Amino acid sequence: MKFTDGHWMMRPGVTAHYAAGVTDSVVTDDRVTLYAPVKRINHRGDTLDGPLLTVECWSPAEGVIGVRCTHFAGRAAGRPEFALAEAPGPTPGTVVREGSVVELVSGALSLKVDTAAPWQLDFSSDGRHLTSIGSRGTGIAVDAEDRHFMLAQHTLGVGESVYGLGERFTPLVRNGQSVDIWQSDGGTSSEQAYKNIPFHLTTRGYGVFVNHPGQVSYEVGSEAVGQVQFSVEDQSLEFFVVNGPTPKEILARYTALTGRPALPPAWSFGLWLSTSFTTSYDEETVTRFVQGMADAEIPLSVFHFDCFWMREYQWSDFVWDPAVFPDPRGMLARLKERGLRVCVWINPYIAQKSPLFAEGMAGGYLLRQPDGDVWQWDRWQAGMALVDFTNPAARTWYADKLRLLLDQGVDCFKTDFGERVPVDVKWHDGSDPERMHNYYTQLYNETVFDLLREVRGEGEAVLFARSATTGGQRLPVHWGGDCESSFEAMAESLRGGLSLGLSGFGFWSHDIGGFEGTPSPALFKRWVQFGLLSSHSRLHGSKSYRVPWDYGDEAVAVTRAFTRLKHRLMPYLYGAATQARDAGTPMMRAMALEFPDDPACRPLDSQYMLGDDLLVAPVFTEDGTVEYYLPAGTWTNVLTGARVSGPGWQRETHGFDTMPLLARPGAVVPFGALDEAPVYDWAHDVTLRVYAPADGSATTTTVPTADGSGAAAVFTTRRTGEEIVVETAARVPWNVLLVGAAPDGEGVPDPLGALYRCPAGTPRLTVRSR
Secondary structure (H helix, E strand, O other): OOOEEOOOEEOOOOEEEEOOOOOEEEEOOOOEEEEEEOOOOOOHHHHOOOOEEEEEEEEEEOOEEEEEEEOOOOOOOOOOOOOOOOOOOOOOOEEEEEOOEEEEEEOOEEEEEEOOOOOOEEEEEOOEEEEEEOOOOEEEEEOOOOOEEEEEEEEOOOOOOEEEEEOOOOOOOOOOEEEEEOEOOOOOOOOOEOEEEEEEEEOOOEEEEEOOOOOEEEEEOOOOOOEEEEEEOOOEEEEEEEEOOOHHHHHHHHHHHHOOOOOOOHHHHOEEEEOOOOOOOOHHHHHHHHHHHHHOOOOOOEEEEOHHHEOOOOOOOOOEOOOOOOOHHHHHHHHHHOOOEEEEEEOOEEOOOOHHHHHHHHHOOEOEOOOOOEOOEOOOOOOEEEEOOOOHHHHHHHHHHHHHHHHHOOOEEEEOOOOOOOOOOEOOOOOOHHHHHHHHHHHHHHHHHHHHHHHHOOOOOOEOEOOEOOOHHHOOOEEOOOOEOOHHHHHHHHHHHHHHHOOOOOOEEOEEOOOEOOOOHHHHHHHHHHHOOOOOEEEOOOOOOOOHHHHOHHHHHHHHHHHHHHHHOHHHHHHHHHHHHHHOOOOEEOHHHHOOOOHHHOOOOOOEEEOOOEEEOOOOOOOOEEEEEEEEEEEEEOOOOOEEEEEEEEEEEOOOOOOOEEEOOOOEEEEOOOOOOOOOOOOOOEEEEEOOOOOOOEEEEEEEOOOOOOEEEEEEEEEEOOEEEEEEOOOOOEEEEEEOOOOOOOOEEEOOEEEEEEOOOOOEEEEEOO
16 A cells, blocks of 8 residues: 655655654563654653554564564454464574664574664674665554554665565566555456465565565555555554575575475375366266276376356355266265375355255354344355354364265365455454455365364375465465466466465466366467476366367377376475475475576566476467576476576477476486376386586485375485496385486486486496496
């Protein structure tokens, strides 16, 4: 929200007051409280008739400093609140005072304020300046409607880029954008977002998390061009400055505070196929689709039933439509016999025609208006109401309905919607409706995720969720919402996913082929490539099917090849997934996250790193031309073996059997032996693809177990001169493929290089690179 009219004036009806200095301070060993008047105090009379802001500073975790600015402290604490981790043991912050200067230090991060000078908070890391909160950086504003806002501004350095704020489909760099943290069902082609996260990070080596679940309004160099401003309609504003210095370290600290992603089950990384939305389908259709995939030799892992598995006008009552699915338990058993998992669509709405409406109304499980009536409208479903998840009994009631589906054989749920939450309502627990608007999705998804964890077991829970707020990263997986079937929408979706990854979310997917409309064959094939090189992969549409044969024989071949490629990459991909769980590093990474020291990577939002070592540049054109940027070094196309040198831009043309999928210089990428399913013994007969390691390098490659609990095999690859040595203690057969090299006497030729086979128990392989 903008308050000023240019640099000198305020907008009509707006008055603002900013902290001008420090009139008093209270300092303890680990906390600083500053009392900041909004004008210079020259004599006693100046203390009258004006606000005094209370600014508290502390550290909740090493490398994180919290700041809370309060105007009127008499307002009751608002609900809901984000669940934040508490630092074990003593607080990590220490306070040092020298004369008028007070410094709060937490690890390498410090906050310094001179209590005798005009108002300024300076943040630095190991003595390197990060940002400052200056003369207009801490304040209050009242608009023409008498609404009260707390605001903060921090400085942007020259060339400093800002990222994050959730899954946003606008350009990846947020500079120059106005962003409202407010859940909306706006598709992928607007400034609105399904997943709004009040956290951003910058190329200066720090991030900022605003600890407010309601609407947070950002002006990112868009009002004061050298500042990031955020404001809330409240009497208090709390935020945390999170140190890096690298983007990965920022995400590690942020997700330690707000929660790390759970590790999705390995089977969920396979291909999902949907009925699509409003298409005509029954068990015969489902069987035909599943058999068609088998006949085409396209491995399928999950089958998804979208909305019309239930009867029209009755969503969500969790009852199969008997007209088209007369034997759901038997049908699910038949799908399970084919080795498939099953997902069904749900949402948190209860239509009036459903018997659950009367049941929920009688039990007090539905959201009510202030006058006590159940809140209803006719959007989406006629007369629908909203489950009030602030009521523990409602959560149990809702979960018990889903429990029946799990008993029938359902494995997971697509938790759709959760954004259009009204604010003219009264919640069961008295939550503030404005704060609950964004937070509702967290209660909704937690209810479903916790049930799955309870019934299916730890490590087996997975969602396909559309909406999220801070903390939602703990409940994967999320998908990008309703996009058009166009190359432009495909690129929009990617931007959203990369932005979400920079907001602490480890796993993300999208509708392969686009949701609205029907893709051209070329678009479908290119989206298949992109989709199967994403963390999770689902074929889904609105009014048309997404079975590959509808788009031609070549589409079948592309889907087959890239599905099987993903299965062979599972040792690598699941290793990247454990990084998301353990450190908050997303599987799909913006180039700026992986290459923070390369300025050319900062604005890139049409390519990404998949894990540490694979660069993916989706093709967004009908004719196969693609432009992408390579950081320094010699990269190798995984599909063709072609070598490409960076740094610099590349322009290529690809047929549908290839695309820019490049291994990082010196990478060692484990490829599994099987391609028929995502879950198998990844370590057995694994092939380490070695991409020209540098002299003197040493690389450790871990093949995880399929439950993510540890390592199934660990390999160390070293190069000294022309000699490459690979060592392991694993008692399994394994292979080494030196990509681009000619075999010596013990190697065999491979289309991509020289292949060396090592029987089980082989502890060491030594070859000369040729």
